[in-house]
Amino acid sequence: MNYGALIFLVGFIGLASSWFGLVLAPQLQLGRQPITKIQGGNDPYPSRRLGLAEQGLQVYRANGCVSCHSQQVQQSGTVFDVVMTELGTNQPAVVAALAKLDSKLTGASLSSLPQDVVRGVNKLQADEVNAAFKDTGAKVAVQIRPVGPDMDWGWGRRATVAADFLQDSPVMPGSQRLGPDLANVGVRKPDVNWHLVHLYAPKSVVPDSTMPPYRFLFEKRKIDRHASPDALQLTGEAAPEAGYEIVPTAEAKALAAYLASLRADVPLFEAPMTAK
């Protein structure tokens, strides 16, 4: 009784199948993905990060930022909003149409447009509302909006998709959220100086932050004749003693530039939404 060959075959097929399924197939599907276009325009996406930000990706990698921060926004679905942008000339007809709808918008508040007619409805309802205004002369637009906990946190306007990572190597979507998601941190905090101060002394800008300070990315220097133009503007406990200044190293500058460059908020074919 010796089933050596059979056992070998079973093991081999089982293991090899996963290689074809989860190595070869992703490479065929994702590895050859071309640069796409922003939905509703002709601009290529994603564009390459600028030099300093591209170096910053490597600082992010080297310091293991991925241990605590994900870079993937997820969405649980999409909803539709109907927005009235122009009233037109036939206000009574618009008011009459509004009265038939279950809308917060009333005739009295029509003076300042654009305003939402309905929010968070499904496609069918949105089309109905749209149709109700067809003959009134008012202009309404149906907008698509991804929703989910991550959107409620303000971490992004749509889910992160494969196309967002096309210009980065290595990619670091992350698996932990000990800190907030960073896929769109550049949208929330576009200021490089904010990032520098936050890296040096997180608590000085986010009082409840649990992030450890990354002081080793900065130099403490004695101010010679004139202060460095790069020196951080620090206040309170974080500020150095008089006569000294805190100057970011090249690594810190690159990391801050990278963080400020993190934004994945354009509409794509596979991640539809209405651009702001």
Added chain:
Amino acid sequence: MSDTSVTSQPPIPLPSQGEIDASCRLPILTLFTGAALWLLLGAIGAMLASMNFHNPQMFADNMWFSYGRILPAAKTWLVYGFGLPAMFGIALWIAARLGKTLLSNSGAIMVAAKLWHLGVFIGSFGILCGANSGHEGFEMPSYAAYMLLIASVMISYFGLLTIHQRNETEMYPSLWFVIAGLLWFPWILSTATILLHVSPVRGLAQFAIASWYVNNLQLVTFALFGMAAGLYFMPKLSGKQLHSKYLAFFSLATLVLFGSWSGLTLGGPLPKWMGSLSSVAAVFVIIPVLAHFDNTRRSCCIKSSAAEAKFFSLSIPMLLLSVLLAAVGAFVAQTHFTLMRTAQSVLLLQGFMGLIALGGIYHILPKVTDIKLPSTKLVRLHFWCAVLGVLFIALPFIFGGWKQGGQLLHPSGSFAEVSKVVLMHIRMASLGELLWVLGSLLLALNVFGTAYQWVRGIIRPVVVEGTSTVASQLEKAGVKA
């Protein structure tokens, strides 16, 4: 081979157990002493990493000990420094013992083992210096990955050669698992090294491949070697027969099929089909683990007199808990991005792989060196340190992770509230980390104590001979004055 050719030659005597153990001595001493050292560093590293949550200012000026560097280094020491060498050692020894044959090319295996440890050394200090590859679970910089690949190919090749040269033709189930593990590990490591280091694939394909590799290392490879060890040691230590060969084959077949497909999560930026397939596979992984559990529980060796027996018996419930958590995690969004994922990997790496590796080291080391462990009391103490350590890490992470996930799904107020929950539970888990530091100290004492005695045993006759008087030497040689 026909019967006539056998009878025409005098039968070659099979090597005795002592000879087999002696042939394993150098490679296994190399693998195990290195493993003991890396485990100690890994446990201390994990402790230092968690100190960042007790006092974030502590390592603010220290690049090496900042959380994002010391944590990947500590994981590398645990998985690549301790886990794989220990598992290789166990697999090679089982292969030689079950095949009733000498370990093939033990000198070359020793060289490969040294190369492996050198790769871990260079790689882990590369990570501390900022050469982290960015792929979680495979942080090894490219130069170290090449060294590990060469070493693993050598170890696997000579391991398989040993099995090929076996004198006992019928294969005990453990050998099936060992063969699968020895084939699969170089395969996945070469795939990861080529596609992530040599010519990196583009975009998110990197993430898919890295996730596939990490799962196939941490779940499949460790489970293959771990189950091989369980099937071998548990019946042996309890003195009972293995319940069923067929059940063992069933767990092998289902493990390689479902295990190798799991590991990718649903809901991320990867195409939906990958996460869906992988999540279904993650649920089905429960089947091989349950089969293995059922197969080995009848030869449970927890009451055996051998101090190391408890390690093997308790490793399997830990594996079961880990795959159950992974199955829940595959479909329940509340576990995503939380400490529950960490808990699952702690149960798998420290709970299952760690306990098997420790038991294996404690069992095999005295046999190959022919020296009794300096203290079996320490082994019993280490068992409690290891088991309680795993539980004290995993339980706070499970509860804390569940809370954290709930808050992540229902945003209310600021992120600081999530951070607070996380912080509290990571601080609680530090107790478990401390127990692992203690435990790994105990292992180091026993392993290096044995190694010291072994070295002394070699040097002593030489020293005695060199320092003795001419008269006594003559006396020894039988020359009378």
